[in-house]
Amino acid sequence: GFKMGIVGLPNVGKSTLFNALTRTAAAQAANFPFCTIEPNVGEVAVPDARLDKLAEIAQSKSIIPTRMTFVDIAGLVKGASKGEGLGNQFLANIREVDAIAHVLRCFEDGDVTHVEGRVDPVADAETIETELMLADIESIEKRLQNIVRKVRGGDKEAVQQERLMRAALAVLEEGKPARVVEVDDDDLRAWKMLQLLTTKPVLYVCNVGESEAAEGNALSARVGEMAAAEGNMHVIISAQIEEEISQLEPEEAQMFLDEMGLSEAGLDRLIRAGYELLHLETYFTVGPKEARAWTIRQGTSAPKAAGVIHGDFEKGFIRAETIAYDDFVGLGGEQPAKEAGKMRAEGKSYVVKDGDVLHFLFNT
Numbered sequence: 001g002f003k004m005g006i007v008g009l010p011n012v013g014k015s016t017l018f019n020a021l022t023r024t025a026a027a028q029a030a031n032f033p034f035c036t037i038e039p040n041v042g043e044v045a046v047p048d049a050r051l052d053k054l055a056e057i058a059q060s061k062s063i064i065p066t067r068m069t070f071v072d073i074a075g076l077v078k079g080a081s082k083g084e085g086l087g088n089q090f091l092a093n094i095r096e097v098d099a100i101a102h103v104l105r106c107f108e109d110g111d112v113t114h115v116e117g118r119v120d121p122v123a124d125a126e127t128i129e130t131e132l133m134l135a136d137i138e139s140i141e142k143r144l145q146n147i148v149r150k151v152r153g154g155d156k157e158a159v160q161q162e163r164l165m166r167a168a169l170a171v172l173e174e175g176k177p178a179r180v181v182e183v184d185d186d187d188l189r190a191w192k193m194l195q196l197l198t199t200k201p202v203l204y205v206c207n208v209g210e211s212e213a214a215e216g217n218a219l220s221a222r223v224g225e226m227a228a229a230e231g232n233m234h235v236i237i238s239a240q241i242e243e244e245i246s247q248l249e250p251e252e253a254q255m256f257l258d259e260m261g262l263s264e265a266g267l268d269r270l271i272r273a274g275y276e277l278l279h280l281e282t283y284f285t286v287g288p289k290e291a292r293a294w295t296i297r298q299g300t301s302a303p304k305a306a307g308v309i310h311g312d313f314e315k316g317f318i319r320a321e322t323i324a325y326d327d328f329v330g331l332g333g334e335q336p337a338k339e340a341g342k343m344r345a346e347g348k349s350y351v352v353k354d355g356d357v358l359h360f361l362f363n364t
């Protein structure tokens with residue numbers, strides 16, 4: 001599954017957000033309620049109205065949404081890259097996630113201490129990014145000597161690694177994140193192997209006050225400008241409201257949202273933004289027993305998509321009987337779609353599309 005790390009300075013609302021994410025009534029009602037893997041790791045059901053629609057048509061007994069994992073990575077402070085405040089452990093946690101949700105304090109509250117003594121989300125973002133850049137510089141410098149030795153010894157792969165490390169180092173030393181480096185397709189694998197923290201995609205989460213959740217405020221607007229300039233995404237959320245919503249039953253939650261002038265829970269927006277950020281999409285398997293959603297990266301071939309369900313499905317892949325979501329719903333289910341000629345037999349080279357309803361045929 002895909003993992004999103006929640007980072008940010010202390011007291012910005014990370015834990016509040018994490019708790020809201022993992023304790024929502026919706027997450028609880030899902031077939032696999034959020035399971036705590038560790039106290040700071042939770043799996044969240046990805047809300048998708050299409051899945052409910054498919055299950056209704058196929059009269060599926062159970063509905064199983066796809067999941068996203070969130071990790072609450074506390075403890076990032078100024079100096080973390082030097083190992084202060086158990087910094088190295090936190091940096092190791094960040095290394096393992098696919099993307100970073102960077103929570104920024106955009107609420108004013110005299111009762112909640114700010115570590116730097118002032119509320120300035122743009123400066124906070126820079127503080128954290130600087131720590132991540134310093135950590136990347138340090139990790140590259142540590143490895144570079146060894147790589148240079150290998151290059152002298154005639155190691156071909158090391159030549160590529162050294163070139164990529166130096167490219168990363170050059171931008172990092174200019175104070176820019178490694179993600180600004182343009183990487184050729186041929187280098188992508190080796191680039192990923194460097195496991196740099198500042199190559200992870202970032203989503204800024206502006207934690208605003210309760211009355212500002214719909215429109216945001218001047219601070220979140222500044223974050224929005226910064227994000228746009230960097231080519232990153234941002235969402236506006238009130239972690240406190242989300243925590244309150246997470247304790248309500250779904251109907252009550254909807255009423256509460258309406259009262260606040262919000263069209264949907266911030267958590268749903270956060271999860272969808274995470275999907276967009278990671279270029280993820282969903283396909284479905286639908287039958288009388290269960291309707292289930294599965295997550296893949298955009299551009300995934302049918303056998304690889306089958307492999308998400310089980311490795312044997314990928315190995316023995318023959319074909320995928322495919323019905324587009326709109327056809328399945330528009331025509332009223334699998335049988336009518338089939339009769340209307342809308343079920344396609346797709347082979348190994350087929351690239352799965354978001355919303356496809358798939359049935360895999362495979363050799364065992």
Ligand code: GDP
Nearest residue numbers: 010011012013014015016107109112208239240
């Ligand atoms: P963390 O250290 O980043 O995990 O921050 P917490 O989630 O523990 O929040 C720190 C404090 O800020 C707690 O007392 C929260 O209740 C409070 N807090 C979090 N979000 C908000 C918010 O949107 N508005 C206000 N006023 N307080 C908040």
